[in-house]
Amino acid sequence: MTTTCHDVRVLVLWVLASASCAPGSGAVGDADSGTSGTTGAEPPACEIPVQGLPADVFCTGLYQGRDSGKYADEVMPYTPGVTLWSDGAEKRRFLYLPPGAAIDTSDMDVWKFPVGTKSWKEFRVGGVLIETRFFWKRGASDWESGTYVWDDAGEAALNTSKQPILLADGYEIPTAKDCGKCHHGGADKLLGVEAVALGLPTAEGATLAKLAAAGRLSAPPARATIELPEDATGKAGAALGYLHANCGMPCHSTRGLGDETELVLRLRAGEFWPADAGPDPPPVDATETDTYAATVSQVATTASVAQKFPDALRITPGSHEQSLVWLMSHRRDDYAMPPLVSHKIDDAGTQALADWIDALPAP
Ligand code: HEC
Structure with missing residues (x-):
């Protein structure tokens, strides 16, 4: 045939x-x-x-x-x-x-x-x-x-x-x-079929390791399993993973529709597979990620958001109730994130976010 x-x-x-x-x-x-x-x-x-x-x-x-x-x-x-x-x-x-x-x-x-x-x-x-x-x-x-x-x-x-x-x-x-x-946030449309999401130990089925072993990746990575970035709180991984899949993959990246906000919530493959590292690079420090730099102690760039939540930063260390990433993902009104299709709050995901933010030492 x-x-x-x-x-x-x-x-x-x-x-x-x-x-x-x-x-x-x-x-x-x-x-x-x-x-x-x-x-x-x-x-x-x-x-x-x-x-x-x-x-x-x-x-x-x-x-x-x-x-x-x-x-x-x-x-x-x-x-x-x-x-x-x-x-x-x-x-x-x-x-x-x-x-x-x-x-x-x-x-x-x-x-x-x-x-x-x-x-x-x-x-x-x-x-x-x-x-x-x-x-x-x-x-x-x-x-x-x-x-x-x-x-x-x-x-x-x-x-x-x-x-x-x-x-x-x-x-x-x-x-x-x-x-x-x-x-739109996908490099070539697909979102979850990507190195970071398929390289995590929680991935199943056609994982990064399995695709690599089967010759389905033109340039297989030196290391096919990665861990979510962590910091001293021990709670960064779950929060960054939530932000990556729910906000960063679709919109909040340099290629998604949320690009203009400069609020990067996507974990970049380069953070896990740095160009200059050998086959076994060290675990990624959460504080070194694009997401950390764009959120922790950073002000909002969208005027209407800043006006609506005057006491909040993108992440206010120690206070999830003064942190926009939590405030907006934990509501379903005109300021809800994501702003489309979802009508129910992700209790587990937003809780992971709150736990990390509350554990971050206040400056
Ligand atoms: C609110 C954002 C959003 C909308 C709207 C959306 N998707 Fe997705 N979609 C995602 C994300 C994020 C993933 C990857 C994560 C996952 O699968 O849980 C995904 C995954 C997928 C996948 C699996 C392959 C991949 O890209 O990872 C398919 C197929 C898919 N979506 C189809 C669609 C179709 C068709 C529509 C419209 C009818 C649609 N999606 C609307 C966000 C969205």
Whole structure:
């Protein structure tokens, strides 16, 4: 089978069982395309548009046949070591790299994905599958993204609503436009498929070490496991990990939409893999990170924020109630952070933040 969905640039009717699109073989390192693991009754034809995404989730390549309980053999499950709070939803993530292709990791902070890369994230609320989000790199500078909303019959169609969908319990399904607001912060769209998040000991599945061992990184790092930066409080790691995944990955970095605030909350790969260090660099000191420099005892740069919270610094050592990073992540109004999609406070994450701030010695 030589023709793949990625090659076909005309509207085609494509049968899922043909295996040319459905990722279908096994482990992280599989280099051969293999055959699809599709099973069961004759599946309906899949329509793959020339541009954009298929209307039916079962045509994206994540599932075997039309069974949301069975994943295609070629997709790699993974969990970043630090994750985004999604109002309590349980999430499962998957990555597909085309056979034999590697992620360009020549800059460990700027991963570039091979054409054909796909990633999915499933969201379950109360154990029920609600949405499957999807990113697909169809061309060198052509990423498509959207989310599929599940119905009671076990089918999911691409969400085309221009308005966010709010479920009864307050859970929000974002619009396609919202994806870009956060994923702008990725070097090449994807956010959690990055060196720091996959290098932490809490990462699972296709971790940095496993991707490196399988030849899926063009320039594997000398050391594939890192620890979150720590300081004398012993509480910095959890707080910096929370800030990295929830604020820094999507927005508060030099490439995210929050760049203009100069509030960097992203842990940079260069902090863990310094250019001049040998194969075993020392653990990262939290006080040496960009995030520490941008937050601890620093004033707000956004005028409306400074006006609303006149007694607060970005981080006031010893007082989380006078620290903007806590104040804003611990509310859900016009000053809430993140400012979109989330409607429930992340109690555990903001508590980790408060614990660190309160332990920081006042100057
Ligand atoms: C509020 C910010 C935000 C919005 C809005 C958002 N995402 Fe994400 N997304 C993230 C972050 C942060 C991660 C990585 C952390 C994680 O997976 O927990 C991520 C991860 C993903 C992943 C797994 C691959 C990756 O990038 O790590 C997919 C797929 C994905 N998002 C799809 C979407 C789609 C599609 C939309 C729009 C319908 C969307 N996301 C909207 C922040 C967001």
